[in-house]
Every structure is written in C-alpha cells, then in structure tokens.
Amino acid sequence: MCEQTGEEIDWERCPPDLDDFPDSIYAGMNIFNSLGNRVFGDVGFVGKDYTNLDLLYKQYYIEEHEKEWLFEILLFLEHKSIEQSQRHIKVEMDKIKKK
Secondary structure (H helix, E strand, C coil), rough: HHHHCCCCCCCCCCCCHHHHHHHHHHHHHHHHHHCCCEEEECCCCEEHHHHHHHHHHHHHHCCCCHHHHHHHHHHHHHHHHHHHHHHHHHHHHHHHHHC
C-alpha cells in the first residue's frame, strides 16, 4: 500500500508477522485451533475442550519443558476468544432489545 501512495514504510507501525514470533507461538496457535469449542446458545463460547491436549502435544512434537508455556498461550487465546464472544452476544442482545 505504501508503494501505491508513495510513502516510506514505517516499520514501527507495521504489525508483526507470524515469522517474527518463536515457533512455540505458531505451535500454540495451531493447537488452539485444533481443540474443540464449547459453545452454548444462550451464553456463547465458554472455552476450549482440552480433552485431546496431550494427543496434540504429541502430534506437534512438544517437549515436556514447553508444555507449561504453551498452556499459558492457550489460556491467553481462550480468554480473548471468550471476551470476543461475550461482546458479540451483548451487541446482538442490544439489537433485540431495541426492536
């Protein structure tokens, strides 16, 4: 886009690329997306189903010392997803109340 506008690239304003993160972040995102979702109609997304977590750790060749760090990543991603779901449901409920 900067080429089209003729502006110089401001690297400080550019969002980080996936290559900028360590491999554990990439593995954590893949594991997070592989886990099942727990969703209820009236409350929305309530979290991930961690039943298959050990299987996914083996599938992605996660070493024992990395598991705690990856679990923190998974919890962070889950927290953000729950917040997003709650905001979305609140917006939809507000639309219904206005009618």
